[in-house]
Amino acid sequence: MEHVPPPAEELARLDRELAELDARRAQLLTRRAWLLAALRPPAPTAAPGWNPSGWGAPHGAPSQPWGYVPKQPSAPRSAQNVLLTLGGLLLTIAAVAFTLVSWGSMGIGGRSAVLAAMTLGALIAPAVLLRRKLAATAEALAALALVLTLLDVYAVHAVAAPGTDGLGFTAVASVVLAALWTAYGLTLGKLRLPLPAAVVLAQWPLLFWAWAAGAPALVVGWALLATAVLDGTIALRGKGTGVRVTACVGGSVMGFSALLVGLALSMTASGPLGAVAPGAVLLAAAAAALAGAWRAPKGFAQLGGVVVGLAAVAAVGGVPVAAVPDAWHMPAYLLCGLALMAVVRTRLPRNATRGVLAASGAVAAWALVWTLPPLATVLLGPVTLLSDVWAGAPEGFRSALGSTLPWPEQAGAPVVLALVAGLLGSAYRWWPSVVRITAPLAARVETPGPDTAAGTPGTAWTAPPGAGVPWYTAGGAGARRRPSGAAVRGAVGAGAVALGWGAFLLAGALLDVPYALAVAGETALVGGLLALAVRGTGSDRDATAAVPVTALVAAVSGAVSVGVLSLASEGASYAVFGTLAVLFAGAAVRAGGCLVDQGRIGRGVWCGASQGAGTSSSRSDSGVSATPRGAVPGVADPAMIDKTPPRAEVPRAVFAVAAVVWATVLTGFAGRSLGLAPHEAAPLLLVVPALTVLLGARLRRNPTALPVELTGATGALVAVGLAVSDEPFLALVLALCGVLAAGAAVRPERRPAAGYLAAALFVLATWVRLAASEVSFPEAYTLPVTVPALVVGVLRRRRDPEASSWTAYGPGLAATLLPSLAVAWTDTDWLRPLLLGVAALVVTLLGARYRLQALLLLGGAVLALDGLHELAPYVLQVAGALPRWLPPALAGLLLLMVGATYEQRLRDARRLKDALGRMR
Structure with missing residues (x-):
């Protein structure tokens, strides 16, 4: 008879055998892979000069057989460079050690012979190595020769001319070395080190000569400028990238140093005549930068234009600055900076002109930053009044600001703001003329032109700002997206509004007008800004929302500032906040939701929906025409209007919200006034x-x-x-x-x-x-919730008979029954459990009568728990009198009875479940 193991044992045995098979399979696959690799024949190695792919021949090289490539050097280029650099460094260290340590142990003849031989050999060796095509070795020896020539100069000064001035000797030596290495580099044109080294040596002669002669700072500035001009000439006409890059770096450093010297002397001049000489240095630097920008590539030309503009402003503005008080220095520089914009009418190259305009903008931005501290003081200074509301009106505007700012030194701040605001406002007003003047400066972008379809790339010019089309070329992926003319004009107008508002505020603080006049003036200014925000962009088709939005922001900011300022006096507070509430409410009514994006959907749009009329009107050049509700003149698709209301209603909502805020503050003032x-x-x-x-x-x-x-x-x-x-x-x-x-x-x-x-x-x-x-009775808190909740539930069930009883009555019943049950379990009195039981019984009977599941279950559960609470003492008393074996025996008997009638009990439970499920 065959033994059959149990299923669990047999399953474990099968798992072990499968694991062993998997492990053996992995070993066999590994061995198979190794055998295949061993049997595969070795790949053919291409001989030197052979390339199986056949690619890689340089363009213009003589035709070679298919697959031919030049032989590669036996040693990597990086290893060769490391060896040559290390060798040259060691030779340099040896030469320095010889010059500094062993020099004194030799006679004058021996010294001269050794240095001359070493230098001459280091200079001749690169020529020999270049003929043998050892360029890298030649470069290393040229670097050694450069160091040796510097050591020769040191040795000559230390031995042959120890009494000469060090700075003067260095200036002469720099000239000699620069000429020597220039000639050497031109003779051995394949070396890349000598000519850049000559450029570096040429930086020092004039500077060291000026120091040696004890020249004043002005002469040092001229020396630096002359060196920068020489570097610029080399950068434009020099031979090789290394020479030009070195000259550009040297010229930038020297030119920047010359500008710093001239600017420092101009700003510290004792009078207008004393500022003329530094101004001449700055103007010469501007002329040199302009000459370089005329021939330089695009990026360098624009940078040169920036230098030209800044140097000209510093030179011309330094003369009047030396004659006026400190408070008017910035306006003088600003006027000079704004005068630079006349460059658009000159014949300068386009890139240089852009640089000069960028310099003008930088000067204006610097001047505006200078005005920020006093402007912030005027706006935020009244916050100090919050600590002592209605303490009494101060005498002047400045005393209400609570600031220690030196106001006499800020006298030019409102002038600066007014100048820039006036310029921007003029540009906004006469925008077509600005576009016509600046049209030659429009950037050209490479885009697919008309010949693109034929395979010839075309060139397209971007449309100038304000030409009625977006200021970018839409054809081709290479087109650079630029802001539209309307967007640029809107930004200009917004800047004019913001700066003009700041100028008015600062003017009042600097004049220290009386407190009442300051409050009235700022309130009137808020009204003007609101009028501008409501008026929007008028009938200009190309205008954007920048101007009205800026006016709105300024109006809200000014309202907050003047509101806080008015807290010094009770009467001023009522007058200001009442006026603000009226102004903003009127602006909300006047706006009427019609501040739409007129640049998108046309001009002269009247919102009939907000006016409550059945039609809307559109005013055009030909007259007024009636338009049905929802239609917009000049728009073919009325669906566009559906996209604009959220954006159109934003200003009106802001007006209305601000009006509500000011009115709320007024009611708070009323309570304070009433004590x-x-x-x-x-x-x-x-x-x-x-x-x-x-x-x-x-x-x-x-x-x-x-x-x-x-x-x-x-x-x-x-x-x-x-x-x-x-x-x-x-x-x-x-x-x-x-x-x-x-x-x-x-x-x-x-x-x-x-x-x-x-x-x-x-x-x-x-x-x-x-x-x-x-x-403290919980029912007093829960019944006011239960009664309305049950009333709402009854109304809900009457309207929707299919609604669940849990949704209609569950929350209301639970709000009272559950808290009362929790309190009843800890209540030793009999009244609360009795009333709770009666209420739970009524709820249970109602649930059974009307077949409502929530009432039946909640009422029955509360009734059972309440009854258990009342029977608990007696149950405990009976349980204590019974024998200890009786409860287990009763439990076992109950389980036997349930087990014997299991199927019947299950059917009963299902019927109970179905009955509850049919309830609502």
Whole structure:
């Protein structure tokens, strides 16, 4: 009889055998791979000069057989360079050691003979090596020869001319060495080191000569400038990349040093005549840079133009700066910088002209940065008044700012802002003329032209700004995208608005106008900015939203600043915030949602939807024509309007929100004037939220309604925060907020959010009122929630009979039954458990009668737990009297009975489940 193992044992045996087979398979595959590699014949090695691919012959080389390539050197080029560098370094160290250490142990003849022989040999050897085509070795020996010539100069000064001046001797030696290495480099043209070395040596003669002669700083500046001019000439006409790069670096360093010397002397001049000589240095540097920019490539030409512009500003502006007080230095430089823009009418190369214009912009930007500290002081200085509100109006504007800024030294700041603002405003006003003048400076981009289809690349010019089309070429992937003319003009206009606003603010602070005049002036300025923001871009087809948006931002910032400034006086506070509320509310009404992107959908658009009319009008050159609602003149697809309302309504929403904020602040002032405590003044703050609810009902689905109502809700939240310190007032404020939320919930579009909010606020108000009255019964807190919840559930079931009972009645019943049950388990009295049991019994019977699952289960569970709580003492008492073996015996008997009737009990459970499932 065959033995059959158990399944588990047999499965384990099969797993072990499969694992052994896998391991053996892996070994066999590895051995097979090794055998295949051993049997494969070796790949044929290409002989020197043979390339199986047949590619790699340089263009223009003599034709070679297929696959031929030149032989490669036996040693890598990097190893050769390392060996040559190391050898040259060791020889250099030996030469230095010989010169410094062993020099004194030899006679004059021996010394001269050794140095001369070493130098002469190092100079001759590269020529011999070049004829043998050993260029790298020749370069290494040329470097050694350079070091030896420097050591020769040191040796000559130390022995032959020890009494001569070191700086003068160095200047002469630099000239001699520069000439020597120039001739040597020109003779051995294949060496790359001698000519750049000659350029480096040529940097020092004039500078060391000026130092040796004890020349003043002005002469040193001229020496530096002359050296920079020499470097520029070499950079333009020199031979080889190394020479030109070295000359560019040297010229940049020397020229920058000369400019620094001239600028320092110009700024420290004692008078206009003393600034003329440094100005001459700066003008000469500008002329040299201009000459270089005339012939330099694009990038260097633009950099040269920048140098020309900055040097000219420093030279010309230094003369009047030396004659005026410190406060007017920056305006003088700014005028010179703005005068540079006349370069667009000259015949300078385009790239150089761009550089000069960039220099003009840099000067203007520097001047604007200089005005930032006083401007920030004017805007942020009134914040100091927050610590002592209504302490009394100060005498002047400066005293209200609370700043120690030296105002006399900032007298030129508003002039700077006004100059730049006037220039930008003029450019914005006469933009077509600006475009016509600057058209030659438009950049050219390489794009597929008309001949592209035929295979010939074309060249296209970008359209100038303001030409009615985007300022970039759309054809081809290589076109560089540039901002449109309308965008550039909008940025110019926005800058004019912002700088003009800053100029007005600074002028008042510098003149130290009376406090009342400063407050009135800033408020009027806010009104003007609002008018500009509402007016938008007028009827200009190419205008963008930059100007009105900038005016809007400036208006809001100015309103905050003047609002804080007005806190010094009670009357000023009411006047300013009342005026601001009226101005912003009027701007919101005047805007009417019609601040649309006129650059996208046309000009002269009247929003009929916001006006409430059935038609809209469009004013054109030919007259006024009626247009149906939703249609826009000049737009073929009315669907474009659907994309603009969110963007169009942003300014109006900002106006309306700001008006709500200022009105809320006014109500806070009323509470302070009446002498009310913060919690007593809290109900007053709800006046504005109530008005916003009414306004929201008037606006309905207008996009402005939601921001206005949310701002009003923020004011209500502030009122709640003020009332937190007093519970009765907090309950009152919460109840009033609940009334406002319920009023908003009347509207269908606000009902989902406002309805729940109103219910939560009413419940919170009730709870706070009960807590203030020291009521501790939980039913007093839960029943005000349960009753409205059940009423809502009944209404919901009446409207939708298919709604679940858990959704309709579950939350309301749980809000009271569960907290009462938790308290009843710890209550030693009999009244609460009795009342809870009766209520749970009623709920259970109602659930069984109307077949409501939530009522049946919740009521039954609470009733069972409440009854268990009441029977628990007796159960414990009975359990203590029974024998200890009786509970296990009863449990076993119960299990036997359930097991014997298992199928019947299962069917009963299923029927119970089905019955509960049929309930709602």
